[in-house]
Amino acid sequence: MSPLRAWIDPTQARPATTGSRLRLSSEESAHLVRSLRARRGDALVLLDGEGRLLEGKLETADGEGSIVEVTRARTVEPVLPAIIVAQGMPKGGTMDDLVRTVCEAGASEVVPLETARCEVKLDADRARTRTTRWQQQAVEACKQSGHPWLAHIALPARFEAWLASLPPCAPGELRLTGSLEFDAQPVGELDFAAATKVLWLIGPEGDLTAAEYAAARAAGFRPVVLGPTVLRAENAALACVVITQTLAHRR
């Protein structure tokens, strides 16, 4: 069984050491006490999204502001390679699930893209609202998965503008796109051993257009085959993260 996990602001977590007493936010307290039925004395882990893992126990289980006594404080380095998922936005709830799922698996950044075949068109206001919601999904993902690093959710961008904004591909950076094109390479043939950053580009439900694939290639993206079947966007995104981690950490 996974331990109880709660979120703590980095400004509180940074100076904490064994014996520190931290007061949880009212939202976290209410969730712990009312939804998860946490009680005084229960063990839990606090995450701050900056790598800190504070193990502790509930000194007071107060639905408004529980107090946690820290029993062990440690910091975990970010997982390498950093995995960035640039995703042609699927419709509504699917993008919400996708963000949460790739963050649970350990993606470090999600870039929502408006591509030619996206059915989602966001004006500036809605883009900000959605990004705030997705950033909250990323927090929930840390708590769900125990991942101590919070993913960054970028503001939605138009595909061409985003592509044009990318710097030249750096040493240690891989740019990959899941593709069904005839010359796409099986992902298992790639060498991830020296990769420090892997940038995945994934099309929306209707896929990228031929012109978008061509533009991506010109920007250094290599088309790769993820497996023997065609995966839906949300499953392709998870597959990219999991495959990267598996191949990068292969002995």
Place this chain on the structure above:
Amino acid sequence: MSPLRAWIDPTQARPATTGSRLRLSSEESAHLVRSLRARRGDALVLLDGEGRLLEGKLETADGEGSIVEVTRARTVEPVLPAIIVAQGMPKGGTMDDLVRTVCEAGASEVVPLETARCEVKLDADRARTRTTRWQQQAVEACKQSGHPWLAHIALPARFEAWLASLPPCAPGELRLTGSLEFDAQPVGELDFAAATKVLWLIGPEGDLTAAEYAAARAAGFRPVVLGPTVLRAENAALACVVITQTLAHRR
């Protein structure tokens, strides 16, 4: 863009060759014509779940029984290794999504398990009803993903009875379980090159119990770590399938 795909009974598909004319079921016809707006002359691919891929075009787009003229008939071998997902059942819709997702990714069999921490308890009637629904999800998965082999969905079984029913581990068979135990091995260290069958055991939302992990080990299951974070059951199941395919086909 993926081509239109429709389901065809193997008894119709088996003898089909170039030039054959096949009549689709009323369900498939209605879906193609009414939901996907297919029109006379549209290209499509027929799948029968036994490896046959019949490319063709719609000769009549009739919502009751469209006729397809076959332009190319081919048969694809099953993907090796065969991947079986034995899954502690998560609640309701989550298991439905899980079945569809692992079948889309190419699992060859799903075994729904009732484990100690499953909240789902099915009597014989409900078990049959659910299995029928999951088998239909497997058909939908073939159509979604283009996978030409239909996964088999086993009747739900109790964990202990299922474990006791397994024959000794065969040469070429790997038995693995996603685990957070201290001695679990990173999945990237395993050698899948000679595997012909990989049987994954995945716990439900509350995980397997220590006693269940011990029983699984005694039956030849090796605990492996799937990645740096704790994945929800449905994402762990997809990760197992994708990781197996990636590592098995690594050159």
